[in-house]
Amino acid sequence: MLRQASTTLSIRASRAGLHEFTDDVQHFVADSGIREGLLTLFCRHTSASLIIQENAAPAARHDLEAYFERIAPEGAGYEHDDEGPDDMPAHLRTALTATQLSIPVKDRRPALGTWQGIFLFEHRRNTPERQIALHLIGE
Amino acid sequence: MLRQASTTLSIRASRAGLHEFTDDVQHFVADSGIREGLLTLFCRHTSASLIIQENAAPAARHDLEAYFERIAPEGAGYEHDDEGPDDMPAHLRTALTATQLSIPVKDRRPALGTWQGIFLFEHRRNTPERQIALHLIGE
Amino acid sequence: MLRQASTTLSIRASRAGLHEFTDDVQHFVADSGIREGLLTLFCRHTSASLIIQENAAPAARHDLEAYFERIAPEGAGYEHDDEGPDDMPAHLRTALTATQLSIPVKDRRPALGTWQGIFLFEHRRNTPERQIALHLIGE
Numbered sequence: 353m354l355r356q357a358s359t360t361l362s363i364r365a366s367r368a369g370l371h372e373f374t375d376d377v378q379h380f381v382a383d384s385g386i387r388e389g390l391l392t393l394f395c396r397h398t399s400a401s402l403i404i405q406e407n408a409a410p411a412a413r414h415d416l417e418a419y420f421e422r423i424a425p426e427g428a429g430y431e432h433d434d435e436g437p438d439d440m441p442a443h444l445r446t447a448l449t450a451t452q453l454s455i456p457v458k459d460r461r462p463a464l465g466t467w468q469g470i471f472l473f474e475h476r477r478n479t480p481e482r483q484i485a486l487h488l489i490g491e
Numbered sequence: 492m493l494r495q496a497s498t499t500l501s502i503r504a505s506r507a508g509l510h511e512f513t514d515d516v517q518h519f520v521a522d523s524g525i526r527e528g529l530l531t532l533f534c535r536h537t538s539a540s541l542i543i544q545e546n547a548a549p550a551a552r553h554d555l556e557a558y559f560e561r562i563a564p565e566g567a568g569y570e571h572d573d574e575g576p577d578d579m580p581a582h583l584r585t586a587l588t589a590t591q592l593s594i595p596v597k598d599r600r601p602a603l604g605t606w607q608g609i610f611l612f613e614h615r616r617n618t619p620e621r622q623i624a625l626h627l628i629g630e
Numbered sequence: 631m632l633r634q635a636s637t638t639l640s641i642r643a644s645r646a647g648l649h650e651f652t653d654d655v656q657h658f659v660a661d662s663g664i665r666e667g668l669l670t671l672f673c674r675h676t677s678a679s680l681i682i683q684e685n686a687a688p689a690a691r692h693d694l695e696a697y698f699e700r701i702a703p704e705g706a707g708y709e710h711d712d713e714g715p716d717d718m719p720a721h722l723r724t725a726l727t728a729t730q731l732s733i734p735v736k737d738r739r740p741a742l743g744t745w746q747g748i749f750l751f752e753h754r755r756n757t758p759e760r761q762i763a764l765h766l767i768g769e
Contacts, residue, residue: 354493354632354767356629357526358595388634390670390765392529392593398545404729406584406676406721411710413720416725423562423701430548440554443545447555451543451607452593454670454730456636456765463763464675468729485602487529487595489493489628489767490634493632495666495768497734528759531668531732535743537684562701571689579693586694590682590746591732624741626668626734628632628767 355491357384357398361484365474368438371416372407373484374470380486382460389490391462392454396483399442400474401449405468419444428480438440442475449473457490493630494521500623504613507577507579508556511546512623515607519625521599528629530601531593532609535622538581539613540588546608559584574615581614588612596629632769635662639762643752646716647695650685651762652748658764660738667768669740670732671748674761677720678752679727685747698723698751713754720753727751735768 359380365371381391395402406412423458424444426437453470455462464470472482498519504510520530532539545551563583565576572578592609596599603609611621637658638714643649661677673680684690702722704715711717731748742748750760 354634356493356646358527358597380563388636390593390668390767394593394595396602396607397545397551398604398606403725405725406677409710409712411708411712412721415708415710416721419702419722419725424558430550430554432554434547434548434550443551443555444558447542447544447558447586448726450589450728453674454593454732456670456672456763458763463672463674465676465761467545467676468674483604485595485597489529491756495632497666497736529668531734533732533734533741535741535746536683537743537745547635569689569693571687571693573687573689579690582690582694583697586681586683586697587726589728593732622743624734624736628668 357486357488359486362481363472363484364481365479368474368477370413370471370473372469372471381457382463384488386488386490387460389488390454390459391457392487394452394485396485398446399476400472400482401446401451402453403449403471403473404468405471406467408467426440438477445475496627498625502611502623503620504611504618507612507613507616509552509612511608511610511614516590516609519570520596520601523627525627526599527630528596528627530596531594533591533624533625535624537585538615539611540585540590541592542588542610543607545606545611547606577616584614635766637764640759641750641762642759643750643757646752646755648691648749648751650749655748659735659740662766664766664768665738667735667766668732669735670765672730672763674763676724677754678760679724679729680731681682681727681749681751682746683749684745686745696730716755723753
């Protein structure tokens with residue numbers, strides 16, 4: 353019998369950059385009792401985003417963070433800087449990555465590949481608490 | 492009892508750039524009678540895209556538009572220009588943003604954050620009418 | 631009566647770049663017997679991605695491939711290069727495009743626009759076999 357489950361995760365990164373929370377997501381799915389279905393994660397912010405990336409190599413995370421600092425840099429003459437120099441780059445880096453991810457669920461687990469982890473990509477230096485809405489439908 | 496609702500919105504931006512249509516989406520959800528579920532928006536084009544961004548500060552929109560004009564510029568020696576100089580940049584800006592967005596629905600509303608609005612990102616100057624397919628599943 | 635269907639497609643591109651597999655997706659939807667619903671595609675890798683793009687003009691594909699080679703180039707002094715010079719650019723190009731796509735289904739077909747095709751965007755030169763998880767819910 354198809355049914356739904358939902359929750360909101362509150363996550364605070366320790367610093368700007370990639371913050372993995374795959375385990376929190378897997379716990380939600382396992383606790384739901386739903387075996388097969390579709391999981392959706394939605395980041396309720398415009399200055400932080402979601403990304404699925406390499407979960408093993410810290411060097412890959414450093415390169416990824418450095419890359420987005422380079423292609424959407426601070427101090428590029430933005431009109432909008434109400435909240436400081438990391439304000440507009442945060443919006444741009446959010447636009448270039450993902451606000452939402454959906455992942456099929458098989459055998460009570462998100463069907464991630466071997467090397468895939470789910471990350472919050474925090475783009476602000478003051479690392480506010482972020483809300484990630486989770487929705488699961490299946491049976 | 493889980494069920495589905497769907498529609499297609501026809502939207503025409505007044506100029507290239509960000510065009511908010513959060514209200515149209517909220518009306519569809521409210522009218523569906525579905526209280527909790529998952530909403531999906533799908534842009535049926537390759538030269539316009541979807542983006543969730545800051546809904547309050549016009550300066551942030553200007554910076555966002557200027558940024559994409561800069562990183563995927565016109566006149567960069569593209570092979571493909573059947574429809575003019577804004578043709579290929581439109582495909583590139585679409586690839587860098589989103590063709591599809593899914594948003595959990597709670598209490599008859601998309602669970603957007605306080606500062607999040609839903610925008611069509613029109614990349615063509617002649618601003619053709621665009622079709623956004625909406626799908627909602629829930630109960 | 632709402633129900634689910636799922637499968638995993640194994641796809642191997644003949645070379646790095648865009649590889650269309652719209653037909654495989656349409657066959658899965660048609661064979662499922664589900665008429666109206668929501669289709670989700672999920673790429674189980676961090677060095678290949680999904681993209682919906684122009685399905686008619688080869689020149690647009692060439693420009694798209696050349697663009698991502700330019701904005702996320704090889705040899706840019708990356709820390710992570712365990713698997714060679716195309717390793718880290720592959721992760722960056724994946725981050726800039728999509729790991730997942732959801733498409734509403736109408737009349738037994740994904741509701742793609744006239745010019746939209748579904749592509750695997752292979753970012754590695756050795757073109758490993760890729761797994762794309764497909765999930766469909768509807769009735």
